[in-house]
Amino acid sequence: MASDDIWILGITMTKFGKRPDDDVVDLAAEAALGALADGGVTIQDMGVLAAGNLMGAAAGIGQQLQKQIGQTGIPVYNVANACATGATALRTAIMAVKAGECDMGLAVGVEKLAGAGLLSGGSRKDDADTWTPKGRYGAVAPIDGRIGTEIMPGVFAQVGMEYGYEHGGATFELFARISEKNHSHSTLNPLAAYSKAMTLEQIMGDIMIAYPNTRPMCSANCDGAAAAVVVSDAKLKTLDPDQRRRAVKVSASVLTSDPWDEGCQQLPNVNTLTRRAATTAYEQAGVAPEDLDLVELHDCFATAELVHYDNLQLCAPGEAVPFFESGATWRTGSTPVNVSGGLESKGHPIAATGIANIWEVCHHLRGEAGDRQIEGAKVGLAHVIGLGSACGVHILEKAA
Amino acid sequence: MAEQVPLVDYLVLGDEPHLQANECTACGARFFDRRNACASCGKTEFTKVAIPTEGVLRSFTIVAFAAPGIPVPFVAGIVDCGGTHVRGNVVDVEPDADHVSLGMKVKLTTFPIGEDSAGTEAIGFGFAPLEAN
Ligand SMILES: [Zn+2]
Numbered sequence: 001m002a003s004d005d006i007w008i009l010g011i012t013m014t015k016f017g018k019r020p021d022d023d024v025v026d027l028a029a030e031a032a033l034g035a036l037a038d039g040g041v042t043i044q045d046m047g048v049l050a051a052g053n054l055m056g057a058a059a060g061i062g063q064q065l066q067k068q069i070g071q072t073g074i075p076v077y078n079v080a081n082a083c084a085t086g087a088t089a090l091r092t093a094i095m096a097v098k099a100g101e102c103d104m105g106l107a108v109g110v111e112k113l114a115g116a117g118l119l120s121g122g123s124r125k126d127d128a129d130t131w132t133p134k135g136r137y138g139a140v141a142p143i144d145g146r147i148g149t150e151i152m153p154g155v156f157a158q159v160g161m162e163y164g165y166e167h168g169g170a171t172f173e174l175f176a177r178i179s180e181k182n183h184s185h186s187t188l189n190p191l192a193a194y195s196k197a198m199t200l201e202q203i204m205g206d207i208m209i210a211y212p213n214t215r216p217m218c219s220a221n222c223d224g225a226a227a228a229v230v231v232s233d234a235k236l237k238t239l240d241p242d243q244r245r246r247a248v249k250v251s252a253s254v255l256t257s258d259p260w261d262e263g264c265q266q267l268p269n270v271n272t273l274t275r276r277a278a279t280t281a282y283e284q285a286g287v288a289p290e291d292l293d294l295v296e297l298h299d300c301f302a303t304a305e306l307v308h309y310d311n312l313q314l315c316a317p318g319e320a321v322p323f324f325e326s327g328a329t330w331r332t333g334s335t336p337v338n339v340s341g342g343l344e345s346k347g348h349p350i351a352a353t354g355i356a357n358i359w360e361v362c363h364h365l366r367g368e369a370g371d372r373q374i375e376g377a378k379v380g381l382a383h384v385i386g387l388g389s390a391c392g393v394h395i396l397e398k399a400a
Numbered sequence: 401m402a403e404q405v406p407l408v409d410y411l412v413l414g415d416e417p418h419l420q421a422n423e424c425t426a427c428g429a430r431f432f433d434r435r436n437a438c439a440s441c442g443k444t445e446f447t448k449v450a451i452p453t454e455g456v457l458r459s460f461t462i463v464a465f466a467a468p469g470i471p472v473p474f475v476a477g478i479v480d481c482g483g484t485h486v487r488g489n490v491v492d493v494e495p496d497a498d499h500v501s502l503g504m505k506v507k508l509t510t511f512p513i514g515e516d517s518a519g520t521e522a523i524g525f526g527f528a529p530l531e532a533n
Contacts, residue, residue, distance in 0.1 A: 126469065127514065127516075128516070129516060129517045130516045130517055130518055130520070131405050131516045131520050131522045133405075133409055135433075136433035136434045137408040137409060137410065137432065137433050137434075138408055138409025138410075138434075139407060139408045139409075140405055140406075140407060140408075140522050141407060141513065141514075141522060143407065143408065144466075144467065144470065145463070145466055145467070145469075145470030145471075145474065145476075145489075146407065146489065146513065146524055147407070147408065147487055147488055147489065147524075147525075148476040148477065148478075148487040148488055148489060149461065149463050149466070149476040151463065151465075151466060151467075153461075153465070154461045154463045154476055157461035158459040158460065158461050158476070158477070158478060159459075161459040161460060161461065161502060162458055162459035162478065164502055165457075165458050165459055165502040165503060172497065207464075207465070208462075208464040208465070209464060209465045210461045210462065210463045210464065210465065211461055211462035211463075211464065211497060212461075212497075213461075260429065260439040260440040262429070262430070262483070262484070262485060263478065263484075263485030265431065265432075265433075265439075266432075266478055266485045266486060266487040267459065267478045267485070267487065
């Protein structure tokens with residue numbers, strides 16, 4: 001008898017990096033057609049399309065994509081949820097299938113960010129001719145840089161430093177070592193935007209952006225897309241044995257926003273919503289953190305990766321520093337984290353990220369990850385966070 | 401003396417400059433900006449409360465790379481002022497990791513940020529190390 005499980009039937013990511021000859025629709029189409037082909041299905045089989053392109057959120061990437069790959073008249077949900085846009089698109093398709101509105105759905109995330117620079121989040125404009133209070137703070141002049149910083153490398157630097165304030169041990173060198181790990185992992189990933197190993201000295205000696213984050217400790221802006229086809233358990237049972245064998249079970253799909261707590265509007269609290277999402281996901285999946293064979297988490301900055309070890313409960317509370325120092329999160333460790341190279345080297349085409357990290361996990365669960373295969377991987381977790389905030393956590397399991 | 405205005409309306413100037421929050425009368429949550437309702441409990445009544453001017457640096461970053469017009473490097477941080485977290489720059493200190501440290505004690509300070517075309521002076525705020533005062 002069919003269960004209410006949802007499965008990933010097909011999934012793909014494009015090569016991340018500079019794609020000057022492709023526009024967003026080309027990239028989205030490459031990923032979407034790739035995911036359909038990977039699942040052995042066509043656009044005519046899809047009952048819903050959820051799509052995200054954060055930088056072009058008003059343009060309706062879903063319908064633009066349909067014009068290139070098939071205008072079948074199905075409902076389209078264009079989603080935007082900061083860096084969690086891809087995970088939100090996937091979750092939207094999952095919800096539609098779970099609700100019984102259709103038995104297959106397509107989710108796509110795409111972004112073109114190559115050459116975008118590192119200053120996303122900064123809002124500084126010139127001072128006006130007269131001091132006139134404006135906005136919710138009654139500010140007479142722009143406050144970015146005058147009252148703290150709004151740039152992402154600086155915000156996430158403070159997220160990591162705050163962990164150090166509370167638990168100790170979070171030094172510049174420690175954060176740089178996390179980056180060293182991810183750059184090392186990326187050398188095995190042919191789809192990464194950057195796949196060069198970097199020494200600790202190179203990382204610490206590179207251009208400082210916002211202490212303690214140097215340039216290679218920041219996510220790499222690049223172009224890319226990823227897409228996934230989801231299918232109901234009942235429909236999957238009607239498909240051929242090879243499709244069933246490669247299908248990956250979505251054991252948990254969770255999206256949270258940040259609950260209010262003191263200080264969360266001075267420095268975004270990326271911890272509580274991640275912790276809640278992880279807790280719910282482990283309950284839904286009936287999986288414990290120690291069961292995970294690999295984790296792809298949102299290392300938008302090296303300083304962020306550290307706090308998410310704790311938030312995802314990969315270590316005991318407050319123990320993220322010794323957990324990392326034990327070697328646990330290297331690909332040879334007990335809980336490999338970001339074997340793709342992570343956002344720091346694989347790259348972070350925003351709306352693609354939340355599906356690309358699921359592709360990475362599926363790739364290992366299917367035993368198709370080649371040189372970087374985590375042997376015998378059966379369960380994995382993918383995490384993204386978008387400031388504002390939104391957190392997506394998915395737990396994936398190999399077909400029995 | 402030129403007329404003065406605060407950079408933001410939650411900075412109260414005068415003999416004892418301090419920051420002022422909107423505190424929810426139902427649950428005590430504090431906000432520095434204008435509120436439609438409380439993000440913590442949803443109630444709509446607020447009262448003004450003065451924030452202690454001394455605090456502890458919970459977190460910081462040294463911004464070396466910023467939008468045009470922002471002098472770098474500068475220290476941005478989060479200060480715990482008697483249980484209320486406040487965002488601000490750490491000033492009157494060398495902007496490097498040898499001079500700024502987690503847990504350091506700091507105190508609110510104010511300073512002019514410039515005059516507009518009418519000659520009005522805007523006053524900003526930051527947090528200076530207590531030891532240096
Ligand atoms: Zn309240």
